[in-house]
Amino acid sequence: MTGGLPMAAPAQRPPLDRVGALRWLRVNLFSGPLNTLLTLVTFGAIALVVPAVLRWAVVDAVWRSADPAVCRAAAGACWAVVAEKHRLMLFGLYPHAEHWRPVAATVLYVAAVALTCWPGSWRRIVLVPLWTVTVAVFLVLMLGGALGLSLVETREWGGLPLTVVVFTATVMMALPLGIILALGRRSRLPLIRTAAIGLIEIVRGVPLVTVLFCAAVVFPLFLPPGWDVDKLVRVLVAMGIFYGCYFAEVIRGGLQAIPKGQHEAAASLGLSYWQSTRKIVLPQALRVVIPGLMNHVISVFKNSTLVIVVGLFDMLYATTAAIADPLWIAFYTEGYLFVGAIYFLGCWAMSRYSQFIERRLARGRSY
């Protein structure tokens, strides 16, 4: 249609305020009196807040100084508190001379996560060895007591590596437990179904704090005298069970979304319950629920902070302790902003990644 109608007049340019930037402004900011008012009010608020924040955080800020008096004299933020205290914030009570070990362990962990996020690695032959090696090396680095590394007990673990441990162990335990509980809840056997429903509903009805208290305070009472389980392990198992119940409900949704014909087709091929579950039903169900699971995985990361309630020294606790120093307490905002930014980056990256996965899985599927 390059020629158009033979008699057509030459096309006129639209009026200026209907194209380009002016049109955009008109549609998006000034489409009516109410909209214009909203724009002006919002813009006024931004103009009031943003320059002040920038002046505080960047222009007038003190970046490095071992002397809090320098900060107190300045009008802006005191990022020097992060420079001074970052070791305590990031590694907690871990022996100072050994800090290279948590650094190496965390770097290794982040590399493993990055590799796992790349869809090309989603094969058993890659992921199983990768994570076996990562977890083993991580534990050896952190715990020591082998290969000439001095022993560092879990009591002394802290900061970012502890957050990483809580997060990873919880997810790794919650996923298989969630699958088992979801299958149990859909079982035809009444006793197994009742047991699964009971556990899931009780755990989902109580706060994580009570479950953590259970692990830290009550559980030792139930052990035979002389037995002792490391507190970190107790807390990790409690977190795993707690989130296993939440994962189970998401996975159950996925199981319900698998058409009945799939079960029947598997049965008519002569597959047993476990064969059809493992090879036919679960692969499809888990695919459907990945975005839903990601929401809970993000929640695990955020709620890993709750372990401070039973006295574990994670990144949040370490930060609280770091800025409790009376010399630096006035600059708590900077300290919390620093760890807050670390948590935010983690959660934000996970939610972006979840959207990417969702788009990728939606590809080539019609239902």
Place this chain on the structure above:
Amino acid sequence: MVEAEARRLVPRALSLDNETVRAVVLQVATAAAIVAALYLLGTNAAHNMARQGIVSGFGFLSQEAGYDVGESWIAHSARSTYARTLVVGLLNTLYVSAVAIVLATVLGVLVGIARVSPNWLLRKVSAGYVEIFRNTPLLLQIVFWYTVMRQLPPPRRALQPIEGVFLSNRGFTHPVPTWDPAHGWMLAAAAIGIGAAIAYRRAARRHHERTGRRWPVLWPTAALVVGLPALAWLAGGSPIGLDVPRMRAFNFQGGTTHSPELVALLIALVAYIGAFIGEIVRFGIQAVGSGQREAARALGLRDGHALRLVVLPQALRIIVPPLTSQYLNLVKDSSLAVWIGYPDFVSVTNTAINQTGQAVEGIFLMMLVYLSISLSISLFMNWYNRRIGYRR
């Protein structure tokens, strides 16, 4: 029937190949494992508690607690029993949850609407708020706001954003109206007004169904609910006494003061859950197709009517189930109060456990209380969900 026939063909031998035998064996094994675990744990616990000289059972509830709770809705002192102290904690949990649910809902609805506003700037600002507050740990936010409150100047140099309203390291202090008999009449008038408004709306709907004509609804309702208490206020001599707080050396006199713990907990809960509710509201509004709005307009409904009669009823059906789980999350998250020392149920029970060593009973009570609250909210929201659901 085919299945039954097939089952008859299978040999009924007592072997693990028989499906019925397998089912029985599996269930008996599970039951035995559960019973054995409970028995083992129970005997261990009994033994350990006996060794530590702890008398199990709930007898401790009638003993003197010996510790004071900062904030209480009922008369309470260090001489009160544990039972009474726990009730104080329970009331605090319910109070902070109720206030936070109302505020978070208001904030969330505003944010949700802002997220779908035609205004680009407002959309971006609200999206930024949601991203930041949703992606930061709640406990970090609570700890941050608590530190903010604790680092405020003392009462003598308190911040005064509005005349008579103070922010200090003692908390948030504001004026309250001095009690007057007229206020009692106002409450009564408000109750009568709400009852009359409900009756009027019912009558209006019946009238509309019978004749197809509408009575005005909004203004009479507003007049009944707001106007009647206002009339009572005027009739009672329009008392305008305000108990304005005044600064003293170390504290305020008059007015009402909310503790730094409560204020920090409320700000964090409202900002955090509000961000989630905002996303739910946005999704609910967007899920109602634009065709619905256009169809409503084509039928001649005005914008307000289209929103109220067509869009909102459909959006609510989508919003209510996830909103329910956010309310449940909020109540459970309020237990993080224990970290900053707001005397909620978990916090006071934790102190009781530390003093008496009755950890099993204490945790049992905590779980019981939260399960009951969760169940009540679920039941109420399910009832509401059925009410607004499709009428068949």
